[in-house]
Amino acid sequence: MCGIVGYVGSQSALDVVMAGLKRLEYRGYDSAGVAVPADGGLAAAKRAGKLVNLEKELLERPLPSGSTGIGHTRWATHGGPTDANAHPHLDNAGRVAVVHNGIIENFAALRGELAGRGHDLVSETDTEVVAHLLAEEFSAGADLAEAMRLVCRRLEGAFTLVAVHADAPDVVVGARRNSPLVVGVGEGESFLASDVAAFIAHTRSAIELGQDQVVELRRDGVTVTGFDGSPAEVRSYHVDWDASAAEKGGYDYFMLKEIAEQPKAVADTLLGRIDAAGSLTLDEVRIGAAELRELDKVVIVACGTAFHAGLIAKYAIEHWTRLPCEVELASEFRYRDPILDPRSLVVAISQSGETMDTLMALRHAREQGSKVLAICNTNGSTIPRESDAVLYTHAGPEVAVASTKAFLTQLVACYLVALYLGQVRGTKWGDEIRAVIRDLSRISGAVERVLETMEPVRALARSLAGKKTVLFLGRHVGYPVALEGALKLKELAYMHAEGFAAGELKHGPIALIEEDLPVVVVVPSPRGRSVLHDKIVSNIQEIRARGARTIVIAEEGDDAVVPYADHLIRIPVTPTLLQPLVSTVPLQVFACELATARGNEVDQPRNLAKSVTVE
Numbered sequence: 001m002c003g004i005v006g007y008v009g010s011q012s013a014l015d016v017v018m019a020g021l022k023r024l025e026y027r028g029y030d031s032a033g034v035a036v037p038a039d040g041g042l043a044a045a046k047r048a049g050k051l052v053n054l055e056k057e058l059l060e061r062p063l064p065s066g067s068t069g070i071g072h073t074r075w076a077t078h079g080g081p082t083d084a085n086a087h088p089h090l091d092n093a094g095r096v097a098v099v100h101n102g103i104i105e106n107f108a109a110l111r112g113e114l115a116g117r118g119h120d121l122v123s124e125t126d127t128e129v130v131a132h133l134l135a136e137e138f139s140a141g142a143d144l145a146e147a148m149r150l151v152c153r154r155l156e157g158a159f160t161l162v163a164v165h166a167d168a169p170d171v172v173v174g175a176r177r178n179s180p181l182v183v184g185v186g187e188g189e190s191f192l193a194s195d196v197a198a199f200i201a202h203t204r205s206a207i208e209l210g211q212d213q214v215v216e217l218r219r220d221g222v223t224v225t226g227f228d229g230s231p232a233e234v235r236s237y238h239v240d241w242d243a244s245a246a247e248k249g250g251y252d253y254f255m256l257k258e259i260a261e262q263p264k265a266v267a268d269t270l271l272g273r274i275d276a277a278g279s280l281t282l283d284e285v286r287i288g289a290a291e292l293r294e295l296d297k298v299v300i301v302a303c304g305t306a307f308h309a310g311l312i313a314k315y316a317i318e319h320w321t322r323l324p325c326e327v328e329l330a331s332e333f334r335y336r337d338p339i340l341d342p343r344s345l346v347v348a349i350s351q352s353g354e355t356m357d358t359l360m361a362l363r364h365a366r367e368q369g370s371k372v373l374a375i376c377n378t379n380g381s382t383i384p385r386e387s388d389a390v391l392y393t394h395a396g397p398e399v400a401v402a403s404t405k406a407f408l409t410q411l412v413a414c415y416l417v418a419l420y421l422g423q424v425r426g427t428k429w430g431d432e433i434r435a436v437i438r439d440l441s442r443i444s445g446a447v448e449r450v451l452e453t454m455e456p457v458r459a460l461a462r463s464l465a466g467k468k469t470v471l472f473l474g475r476h477v478g479y480p481v482a483l484e485g486a487l488k489l490k491e492l493a494y495m496h497a498e499g500f501a502a503g504e505l506k507h508g509p510i511a512l513i514e515e516d517l518p519v520v521v522v523v524p525s526p527r528g529r530s531v532l533h534d535k536i537v538s539n540i541q542e543i544r545a546r547g548a549r550t551i552v553i554a555e556e557g558d559d560a561v562v563p564y565a566d567h568l569i570r571i572p573v574t575p576t577l578l579q580p581l582v583s584t585v586p587l588q589v590f591a592c593e594l595a596t597a598r599g600n601e602v603d604q605p606r607n608l609a610k611s612v613t614v615e
């Protein structure tokens, strides 16, 4: 939540910062602002609303040029999305400017203290106290980095802070506790950002910042220390995607591009993880085979779409490994005192690697002695760094707030973990593993085929733009797919959408069915577990008899559903456990098209932010 950019170099800082903010706007779009030390003073501008409002402001009232600057795009926590609450926040003399991501929990006490010393705080934010505290420390003789360290030692909560001072015009200082911040190292220029996308057009050389570290950015390099001033060890890494990956590439929305990228993302996530003999080589899982054999349960923690991936993983893990698997919303996990010990493997799934609820859940698990394996899409982010091992998904940058390609690659990673556990623990024989791997390797082509047949889904979505409610039903792995379809529709189309286990229908939800209510039904394969298939065909008949308009997602060749489907969406024949990789895709397209038809912002739905870095 919130996007932060800082720059020191020889280019126009304002240009670099504004371009960076454009790439980070998916993190929050309630307001935006910039500050540039220039001509012996500090120039700042900020506006409520999207970045375009700030762009207009800067055209009407240009700031003086400078080669050091900071910027912010906000997802509001404390104080509404107004001009006054927009970042940066300045001290009363207007000499220091600060931007912030996170929540400063003790801000009320600090605010009272500052007011008592005569400071006039003008916003409702928790952030503003930092500008005033920094100004005090700087005036007392500390340089900006030392002032930041002193202030951070007084703050409670989660924060990334980035500041500039009129009297230190060649320096940007950043601090990090629990919220993301990465450093970009260029030739004669340095960058700070919540995400590498902000500086990828300038450099692919990055440095991870650790917990409780302060970084001082100058043209000729960066210095990183702990909050206590001790030199800090940092990890440098090369960003393995380029600026074009973070562009729309001719699509109207990032979401459309990301949906289209799914076949490649799925294939990339499998790449290099299967040896010539067809066995899994997950070197990244640095948890020893002996320890994996000792496990007595798997616990998956995640939020939102990643949670749905976890729900599907449960079916695969339990079926292939015979290990019990619990799936828990990360936001609920630690508060219910879960039973964990060194024999529990906790799998934390997160696209961003920064979701605070998931981070807190994994910390709790490690405190109980459990090993944590992260499934993550973002190199250098906090969740993999704090886990015992990580299996990266290779979806590339996902910019649209609604998760699509990250979900499919999370599923692939979950299947790999399940098969790997089966391989190590001997519950799955080599030939069985090879058979699933073969099916998985073909899935990318199946996803491609689904994408080629989406025009009727789009037309159907447009025809439903006036509806208020859509329900989603599924059984077995189709149930989490139904939940995911409903989540996509809520967040994009702002419609009432609910996913149900089809078997639960008669226990209450069937009362919701009324004439012409659209109900999407994800039908399991008729092969294999055909009992599931037969039961859901009955469920379709039951809702249709009560007036529902049935939208049926079923395998090619599944003729049993034809008489009961008002609309039929075909998906390729796929093994049951892997079916979510193809059945989810039409639901993504459906939600995206409905959002467009209703005139909604597809990439930046209202009230949301891409990474939820506050609890």
Ligand code: M6R
Residues within 6 Å of the ligand: 303, 304, 305, 306, 349, 350, 351, 352, 353, 354, 355, 358, 401, 402, 403, 404, 487, 488, 491, 610, 611, 612
């Ligand atoms: O970055 P994460 O995977 O940890 O994010 C988890 C959820 O916030 C995320 O999946 C969210 O539900 C998406 N907006 C759904 O499309």
